[in-house]
Amino acid sequence: MENQITSIISFSINEELFALDTLKVRHILEMENITKVPNTKAYFLGVIKLHGNIIPVVDLRLMMGISQPEITADTAIIVVSHDDSNASLIGMVVDNVKEVVSTEASELKETVFDGSTTGLIASFEGTIHEGDNFIHVINLNEVIHQIEN
Amino acid sequence: MIDKFKAKFVEESLDNVNDLEEALFLLEKDMNNHEIIERIFRAMHSLKGGGAMFGFNDLSDFTHHLETVFDLVRNDKLNIDQNLISLTFSATDHIKHLLETGNLTDPSEIEELKAFVSKIQGYSHTSSSQVPVKEKEESIEEDESVTYLISFKPQKEILKNGTNPLYLLDDLNALGEAATIAFISEIPSLSEFDPVSNYCHWQILLNTNDPLNEIKDVFIFVEDECTIEIQKITNGNIISHPHVVKLIDEAKSTEKPLSLDHFSTVTVNKKKEDSQLESKKKVQLKEHKISSIRVSSNKIDELVNLVSELVTIQAQLNLFAENDGNPLILGLAEQIQKLSRQLRDNAFEISLIPLQNELMRFQRLVRDLSKEMSKEIDFIIEGGEIELDKNIIEHLTDPLLHILRNSIDHGIESAEDRIKMGKSPKGTIIFKAYYSGANVIIKVTDDGHGIDPEKIRHKAIKKGLIDKKLDLSKKEIFDLLFLSGFSTREEVSDLSGRGVGMDVVKKKIGEIRGEVSIDSEINKGTTISLVLPLTLSIIDGLLVKVANNQYVIPISSIDKIYAMDSVKIGKTFDQVLTIEDTQYSFIKMREIFEEEQGEDGSGQLILVKYEDKKIGLLVDQVIGEYQTVVKPLGRFLKRQESISGASIMGDGSIALVIDTNRLIHVNAIKKYRTKK
Structure with missing residues (x-):
C-alpha cells in the first residue's frame, strides 16, 4: 500500500462490517428517491442530484451478491470519489453507516474474507480488528474498476 | 509565482505567434506592405524579449535569428519571397514547440533546431552579400548618422513592473554616442520617499547610425508605462559641438528640459526643411484601454454551472410561489425569474467564442498541404464570426482538420487532371458557417472529383458490410462512409487514411450532439455538412413519461405528436404503424427501457426525425414543453x-434527456443483431 490509511468509515452490509478510507468519502446521505436509468446493470440504481449536479448511485449490497436488500431508516448512501475529482463522484448504498475508526493504533491484517464467491467486491485493503469486530476495508479503486467495466 | 508569470507569458506568446501567422498570410498576398512587415517584426521582437526574460533561452536565440532576417527586410535590404514566407511559417511551428517544451533537452531536437537556424542564417547572409543596386543608393543615406533628442519620462509605477530605466539608458548608449541629462528635482525628501516609485526623468541626446525603429525598439516593453518623445535634431553628430555641450551643461544645472528650439542655432547651416518635417514625428503613446480580459476557462465553466443551478432553484421558487399564492412572493419570484434569465443568457454568451480563432489553423493546414502536394488551392472562409460554445469548438477542430485534409488529399485533383477535366487548375475549398435556428451549420465544399456512389457500394459489398441485393439511396450509400473501417482509398496516404476516417469524425461530432452528412457529385465536388447545437448545456425539450420515469426529448428532433387512438398499428408487423396514410416504423419506449408493457392503444406517439426518415417513439404521456x-x-x-x-426539474425530481438519434441507432443495431 502506497498511502497509509489513517482512518476509516465503517458500515454494515448484511450484519458484516466493512469500511472505506475516510479521505475518499465526500458525503453521507440518507436514502432518497433514485431516478432509474434504463438499460444499466441491476446494481446500478440510477442517479440522484447533489448540490445541483447529477451523480450515479450503485447498490453495494447488490454488488456483493445480496439479493433483494431491504431499505430501512438506516439505509444510507455514501458518496465517494476515488481519485479526488468531482467528475468521479459516485454514491454507494449500504445498510447502516457506523463510525469513523482511527486505524493508526490497530494493524491492518490481510483479509481472509473472499468476496468473489458471492459477488463483485473481491478486493480488500485489509481487515482491522476493533473490539469484538472485524472490519474489512474495501479497495475502492477495484470497485470503481468493476463499475466501469 | 514565477510559474504563473511563465504560464501567462506562454499564453500571450501564443497570441503573438497567432498574430505572426496571420500577418504572414497577409504578407503572402501583399509582399511589399511595410506595415505588415513591421507587424511581423514586432511580434518576433516581443517573443525574443519575453523569451529571454522568462528563461526561454532557446526561444529567444531562435527568434533572434529570425528577427535579424526580418530586420533586413524591414530596411529594404532583403526582398520577401515565397521561400522566406514558407521558412517563416515553419519557424512559427518551432516557436510553438519551444513555447510548449521550454528549453530543449532532447539532442535530436536540438540538432534539428540548429539545422533550421543555419537555414535562416543562410538566408540573412546570402541576401545581405548580394544587396540589390536599388537599395545601395538608399543605404548611403542611411549610413549618415543622425542626432536625436529623446525625452524619456517613466511613470511613477515603472519600478513595480520590474523595469529598471537605467538599463534602457544603457541600451540607448549602445546604439551610438549619447549624452544623458537626468532630471531629479522631483525626488522628495527622505521622509516622503517611496523606494519603489520612480521620481526621475531623462533627456538623451543620441547620435546613431541605426534607423529610428531601433530606438523605438528599446522602449518596446515599456511603451505603456512612460511618455517617450523622439525628435530628430539634425543629420550628423553634433554632440561634441561646443554649443551643444554648453546647452547640456546648462540643462543639467537648471533642470530645464531641452527642446528642439535650443538647437536651432546649431542646425542653421544644415538642411532645415528636412529636419523639421522629421521632428514632427512624435512617438507620443496613447492611453491604454482594456476592452477585454483574459479569464481562465475553468472560471467560466464554474460560472455557467452556478447559473444553471440558480435557474433550477428559481424554477422551484416559482412553483412554491404559485402554490403559496402570496402576491408579494409571486412578485419577487417573477423578478428573480427575469433576472436569472438575463444572467443565464449572459453567462452562456460569455462561454461562446468565435470560430475565427480556430480558422488560422485551418488556413495553415490548407496552405502547407497544398504546397506539399503541389496543388494550388483557394481557401475561402465565410462566417468566421459565428460564435459557438467553447466546448463545442474544442471538439470541432480535429474533425474539421480531418475533413479538410480529406478534401485536399482525395478531393482536389492535381492541376493536370483538372485541366483535362476542363476545370480551372486552381482548386477551391469553401468553408462556410451560418446559423440555422438553434443550430450552427458548417459546410466544407471542394470542387474536386467527388465520390462515386457505385464505387462505395462495391467496396461495401466486398467488405461484407451490405448485402448485394440491397437497394440503397445515394444518401444511404454515402452514409456507409461513416462505418468504422471504411476508407475509400486503397492505399493509406501519408495525410489521411492511417486507419482513421469519417467514422471518427462522426463519433467526435456525435459527442457534441452534432450530425455529419456527405453529399457529392462526381466531377463536381463534395460537401461535408456539420449540424451543431449552439450550446451544450441548455435545450428546449418535451417532457414525457415512460413507466414511472420522466424523460426529456429535445424539441429540435421532434416532428409531430399523435395520440395513439388516432394511429393504426399493423396487425402482422407490429413495428409498423399508419398515420394519415403514411407508414412509419416505431419504437415502444417501455420495451427498450425494459419496463413492463403498457396497455395497447394507450399513450402518445412522438414522431422524431432520424436522418432523413421519421420514426415514432411510443411514450405513456406527454407532460409539456x-x-x-x-x-x-x-x-x-x-x-x-x-x-x-x-x-433537474422545478419540483426537484430528475428527468433523463434522451438522445433520439443514438436511441434509434442503438435500437436498430440491436434488432439487426437479434434477427441475425
Missing part, C-alpha cells in the same frame, strides 16, 4: 448511449 439545463451523467454512465444527460 420545458427549457432545461442538461447536466452530464458522468463517467460511469458513458456507456448508456441513448441518454445524453439529466435535468
Whole structure:
C-alpha cells in the first residue's frame, strides 16, 4: 500500500462490517428517491442530484451478491470519489453507516474474507480488528474498476 | 509565482505567434506592405524579449535569428519571397514547440533546431552579400548618422513592473554616442520617499547610425508605462559641438528640459526643411484601454454551472410561489425569474467564442498541404464570426482538420487532371458557417472529383458490410462512409487514411450532439455538412413519461405528436404503424427501457426525425414543453448511449434527456443483431 490509511468509515452490509478510507468519502446521505436509468446493470440504481449536479448511485449490497436488500431508516448512501475529482463522484448504498475508526493504533491484517464467491467486491485493503469486530476495508479503486467495466 | 508569470507569458506568446501567422498570410498576398512587415517584426521582437526574460533561452536565440532576417527586410535590404514566407511559417511551428517544451533537452531536437537556424542564417547572409543596386543608393543615406533628442519620462509605477530605466539608458548608449541629462528635482525628501516609485526623468541626446525603429525598439516593453518623445535634431553628430555641450551643461544645472528650439542655432547651416518635417514625428503613446480580459476557462465553466443551478432553484421558487399564492412572493419570484434569465443568457454568451480563432489553423493546414502536394488551392472562409460554445469548438477542430485534409488529399485533383477535366487548375475549398435556428451549420465544399456512389457500394459489398441485393439511396450509400473501417482509398496516404476516417469524425461530432452528412457529385465536388447545437448545456425539450420515469426529448428532433387512438398499428408487423396514410416504423419506449408493457392503444406517439426518415417513439404521456439545463451523467454512465444527460426539474425530481438519434441507432443495431 502506497498511502497509509489513517482512518476509516465503517458500515454494515448484511450484519458484516466493512469500511472505506475516510479521505475518499465526500458525503453521507440518507436514502432518497433514485431516478432509474434504463438499460444499466441491476446494481446500478440510477442517479440522484447533489448540490445541483447529477451523480450515479450503485447498490453495494447488490454488488456483493445480496439479493433483494431491504431499505430501512438506516439505509444510507455514501458518496465517494476515488481519485479526488468531482467528475468521479459516485454514491454507494449500504445498510447502516457506523463510525469513523482511527486505524493508526490497530494493524491492518490481510483479509481472509473472499468476496468473489458471492459477488463483485473481491478486493480488500485489509481487515482491522476493533473490539469484538472485524472490519474489512474495501479497495475502492477495484470497485470503481468493476463499475466501469 | 514565477510559474504563473511563465504560464501567462506562454499564453500571450501564443497570441503573438497567432498574430505572426496571420500577418504572414497577409504578407503572402501583399509582399511589399511595410506595415505588415513591421507587424511581423514586432511580434518576433516581443517573443525574443519575453523569451529571454522568462528563461526561454532557446526561444529567444531562435527568434533572434529570425528577427535579424526580418530586420533586413524591414530596411529594404532583403526582398520577401515565397521561400522566406514558407521558412517563416515553419519557424512559427518551432516557436510553438519551444513555447510548449521550454528549453530543449532532447539532442535530436536540438540538432534539428540548429539545422533550421543555419537555414535562416543562410538566408540573412546570402541576401545581405548580394544587396540589390536599388537599395545601395538608399543605404548611403542611411549610413549618415543622425542626432536625436529623446525625452524619456517613466511613470511613477515603472519600478513595480520590474523595469529598471537605467538599463534602457544603457541600451540607448549602445546604439551610438549619447549624452544623458537626468532630471531629479522631483525626488522628495527622505521622509516622503517611496523606494519603489520612480521620481526621475531623462533627456538623451543620441547620435546613431541605426534607423529610428531601433530606438523605438528599446522602449518596446515599456511603451505603456512612460511618455517617450523622439525628435530628430539634425543629420550628423553634433554632440561634441561646443554649443551643444554648453546647452547640456546648462540643462543639467537648471533642470530645464531641452527642446528642439535650443538647437536651432546649431542646425542653421544644415538642411532645415528636412529636419523639421522629421521632428514632427512624435512617438507620443496613447492611453491604454482594456476592452477585454483574459479569464481562465475553468472560471467560466464554474460560472455557467452556478447559473444553471440558480435557474433550477428559481424554477422551484416559482412553483412554491404559485402554490403559496402570496402576491408579494409571486412578485419577487417573477423578478428573480427575469433576472436569472438575463444572467443565464449572459453567462452562456460569455462561454461562446468565435470560430475565427480556430480558422488560422485551418488556413495553415490548407496552405502547407497544398504546397506539399503541389496543388494550388483557394481557401475561402465565410462566417468566421459565428460564435459557438467553447466546448463545442474544442471538439470541432480535429474533425474539421480531418475533413479538410480529406478534401485536399482525395478531393482536389492535381492541376493536370483538372485541366483535362476542363476545370480551372486552381482548386477551391469553401468553408462556410451560418446559423440555422438553434443550430450552427458548417459546410466544407471542394470542387474536386467527388465520390462515386457505385464505387462505395462495391467496396461495401466486398467488405461484407451490405448485402448485394440491397437497394440503397445515394444518401444511404454515402452514409456507409461513416462505418468504422471504411476508407475509400486503397492505399493509406501519408495525410489521411492511417486507419482513421469519417467514422471518427462522426463519433467526435456525435459527442457534441452534432450530425455529419456527405453529399457529392462526381466531377463536381463534395460537401461535408456539420449540424451543431449552439450550446451544450441548455435545450428546449418535451417532457414525457415512460413507466414511472420522466424523460426529456429535445424539441429540435421532434416532428409531430399523435395520440395513439388516432394511429393504426399493423396487425402482422407490429413495428409498423399508419398515420394519415403514411407508414412509419416505431419504437415502444417501455420495451427498450425494459419496463413492463403498457396497455395497447394507450399513450402518445412522438414522431422524431432520424436522418432523413421519421420514426415514432411510443411514450405513456406527454407532460409539456420545458427549457432545461442538461447536466452530464458522468463517467460511469458513458456507456448508456441513448441518454445524453439529466435535468433537474422545478419540483426537484430528475428527468433523463434522451438522445433520439443514438436511441434509434442503438435500437436498430440491436434488432439487426437479434434477427441475425
